[in-house]
Amino acid sequence: MWLEPSITVIDFYEESPVAVAPGKRPRMTDVGKKAGVSACTVSRAFNAPDTVRPEIRQRILDAAEALNYSLNPSAKALRLQATHIFGVVIPTLDHALFAKLVHSFEETLSRSGYAPVVATTGFDNTHVFEHIQTLVERGAEGLLMVGKVEDDKVRRFLTRTGLPAVTTYSFVEDRIPSIGFDNYQSIAQAVDYLAALGHRQMAMIAGPSRGNDRQQSRIRAFRDAEARCGNGRPWPVIEHSYAHAYTAGAEILRDLLASEPGITAIVCNSDTFAIGALLEMQRQGVRVPEDISIIGHDDMELAPLLTPSLSTVAVPAADMGHRCAQALLNAKLHRAPIVPVKLDANLIIRGSTGPVRRDF
Amino acid sequence: MWLEPSITVIDFYEESPVAVAPGKRPRMTDVGKKAGVSACTVSRAFNAPDTVRPEIRQRILDAAEALNYSLNPSAKALRLQATHIFGVVIPTLDHALFAKLVHSFEETLSRSGYAPVVATTGFDNTHVFEHIQTLVERGAEGLLMVGKVEDDKVRRFLTRTGLPAVTTYSFVEDRIPSIGFDNYQSIAQAVDYLAALGHRQMAMIAGPSRGNDRQQSRIRAFRDAEARCGNGRPWPVIEHSYAHAYTAGAEILRDLLASEPGITAIVCNSDTFAIGALLEMQRQGVRVPEDISIIGHDDMELAPLLTPSLSTVAVPAADMGHRCAQALLNAKLHRAPIVPVKLDANLIIRGSTGPVRRDF
DNA sequence: TTGTACGCGTTATCAT
DNA sequence: ATGATAACGCGTACAA
Numbered sequence: 001m002w003l004e005p006s007i008t009v010i011d012f013y014e015e016s017p018v019a020v021a022p023g024k025r026p027r028m029t030d031v032g033k034k035a036g037v038s039a040c041t042v043s044r045a046f047n048a049p050d051t052v053r054p055e056i057r058q059r060i061l062d063a064a065e066a067l068n069y070s071l072n073p074s075a076k077a078l079r080l081q082a083t084h085i086f087g088v089v090i091p092t093l094d095h096a097l098f099a100k101l102v103h104s105f106e107e108t109l110s111r112s113g114y115a116p117v118v119a120t121t122g123f124d125n126t127h128v129f130e131h132i133q134t135l136v137e138r139g140a141e142g143l144l145m146v147g148k149v150e151d152d153k154v155r156r157f158l159t160r161t162g163l164p165a166v167t168t169y170s171f172v173e174d175r176i177p178s179i180g181f182d183n184y185q186s187i188a189q190a191v192d193y194l195a196a197l198g199h200r201q202m203a204m205i206a207g208p209s210r211g212n213d214r215q216q217s218r219i220r221a222f223r224d225a226e227a228r229c230g231n232g233r234p235w236p237v238i239e240h241s242y243a244h245a246y247t248a249g250a251e252i253l254r255d256l257l258a259s260e261p262g263i264t265a266i267v268c269n270s271d272t273f274a275i276g277a278l279l280e281m282q283r284q285g286v287r288v289p290e291d292i293s294i295i296g297h298d299d300m301e302l303a304p305l306l307t308p309s310l311s312t313v314a315v316p317a318a319d320m321g322h323r324c325a326q327a328l329l330n331a332k333l334h335r336a337p338i339v340p341v342k343l344d345a346n347l348i349i350r351g352s353t354g355p356v357r358r359d360f
Numbered sequence: 361m362w363l364e365p366s367i368t369v370i371d372f373y374e375e376s377p378v379a380v381a382p383g384k385r386p387r388m389t390d391v392g393k394k395a396g397v398s399a400c401t402v403s404r405a406f407n408a409p410d411t412v413r414p415e416i417r418q419r420i421l422d423a424a425e426a427l428n429y430s431l432n433p434s435a436k437a438l439r440l441q442a443t444h445i446f447g448v449v450i451p452t453l454d455h456a457l458f459a460k461l462v463h464s465f466e467e468t469l470s471r472s473g474y475a476p477v478v479a480t481t482g483f484d485n486t487h488v489f490e491h492i493q494t495l496v497e498r499g500a501e502g503l504l505m506v507g508k509v510e511d512d513k514v515r516r517f518l519t520r521t522g523l524p525a526v527t528t529y530s531f532v533e534d535r536i537p538s539i540g541f542d543n544y545q546s547i548a549q550a551v552d553y554l555a556a557l558g559h560r561q562m563a564m565i566a567g568p569s570r571g572n573d574r575q576q577s578r579i580r581a582f583r584d585a586e587a588r589c590g591n592g593r594p595w596p597v598i599e600h601s602y603a604h605a606y607t608a609g610a611e612i613l614r615d616l617l618a619s620e621p622g623i624t625a626i627v628c629n630s631d632t633f634a635i636g637a638l639l640e641m642q643r644q645g646v647r648v649p650e651d652i653s654i655i656g657h658d659d660m661e662l663a664p665l666l667t668p669s670l671s672t673v674a675v676p677a678a679d680m681g682h683r684c685a686q687a688l689l690n691a692k693l694h695r696a697p698i699v700p701v702k703l704d705a706n707l708i709i710r711g712s713t714g715p716v717r718r719d720f
Numbered sequence: 721t722t723g724t725a726c727g728c729g730t731t732a733t734c735a736t
Numbered sequence: 737a738t739g740a741t742a743a744c745g746c747g748t749a750c751a752a
Binding site for chain 1: 744747
């Protein structure tokens, strides 16, 4: 009988006469030995069950069970040159929109036997290289990233390796294909609508703009509108992290009310900010939209349920996740090129926006 | 000079005299060849840069760059017997609490160079085996799961393979260690508090209970209270998926108001249900808590910001994520056993709960 | 239907 | 400081 140079672990595999080195996982050879076949038959028993005689297959399965055998994924991946993993680089999961994006991404991947590995990076895209490297070292065969890639190391890395990659959330003309929407346009719609209602002094509550093309585009849209429609008084833009965004929305609104009494409309780059602000206005007795109009962004589930219901810009979060997954899968499975897609983000007018009040 | 039996791809690696088979990624050997060293020196240049002469190291790095070389993760994982991946089996990412859990899990993992692969399964734990298998095939060295594992195939698989595993969200006495809180207790607190305020007929809005020990425990706590404090009229328990939970909360409340006018308190197994219901009550002119008390679960960020602020049970979501990650890391890195931890879930009394109204 | 032999790309050991 | 060699565990031509 064949024996490893090491000791047989009798207390663990007591029923088995097969020796497995202590602390080592059994291999196909071990299973084969126990079942009285070769390793390659074991392989077949798992991967092409039909090609092995039923009784032998059962013997192999039993042997595997007895030895606590399980396939070594790394060896398999090496042999097949496929890990079936895609990487996701996301600012945070602790925000409904991004969570929904990853959720739908995962859904679509899993239907094809793929799974996402995720890295959260915060919102600044100028230092994401290490995160991406980690994902690739973990076997990512493709990459989903949020927003325009600003890190030159990342761009070089992607062209160098030819790794399939998509960016999402913002639509960008770029060598790296993107499946997203026009962030300038999404805010431009909102501000133009408010301007049409007569608003001449607004404020914006924005996410962190450093290394974040989505926020930069939106702020640009806001500034352009200020130049076109402003009454001369500066329109404040307050940036805040998306962490504790509801609370931040409430606090920022309080400050705004105190320091900028002339403001008649507030544009929020996330419904979370807007909802926090709206609730704070109700607490302070500010009437919405009679005294102040407020508009959000994202069209979260809560938006239509509030009183007044929240005007906002609907963002196709789930759609982006599905499409990105499908694009990556097609790239990997059928060598299809990833074609950029510009999706719609539509203004949804509800009850929180109205004509500017007379005395302005 | 060494040559593969295949054609040299001159148009692509024009500047290089090294032949790489077409369509194949270069290996360390190729890089070494180009840099005039052996493969193992290339390996050292990447993994232990100090042990190779600087000028040679540079030559190697240049060669790698020129050849578009990047390390093969599967080969590395096979050699090192380590993928640095843990699997996460989660009902959904499209719910703030679970997203936060995964977020904090990822944060802690990434600090140690690990990354999560995620699978979403829905709430029924009786059919998660395939998902888990997929994760393990993708290289998961350990597993985080939500709630008690009901699937026998999974239990056998875990004991068979000895894969480190934790369950979270519910604390369960089980062979699989859990880091969570007592779901019976969390609702018991809430209901006892309402009973002490004089409420004798309540309703519960619950998540899906099939294969879901958290919901089952909570419903049991509710039923036990009904038996102790009820007024004889049955206490309805309405189950609903967590998808579109805000909207569902609003709709269910509407039905309840119409069909069960005697109810004076509503217990929700998620703040999302509670917030939806609360907003609906405001819309209908039902006073909270004067006419009806409502209590949520989870203590989401919005709870204290509403008017009235929402009484709820605080759940340590981020804490669970961090602790589970740390436990898995310790198990893998230091062979430390995973010790079960029962965390607190505390009742937070705010403005949405009050004494039952007199006429009952 | 089953077995033999080899290679996937990396790193550790040992020798130089 | 660097190189030769072997081994990680699997899948697959090819042979039997």
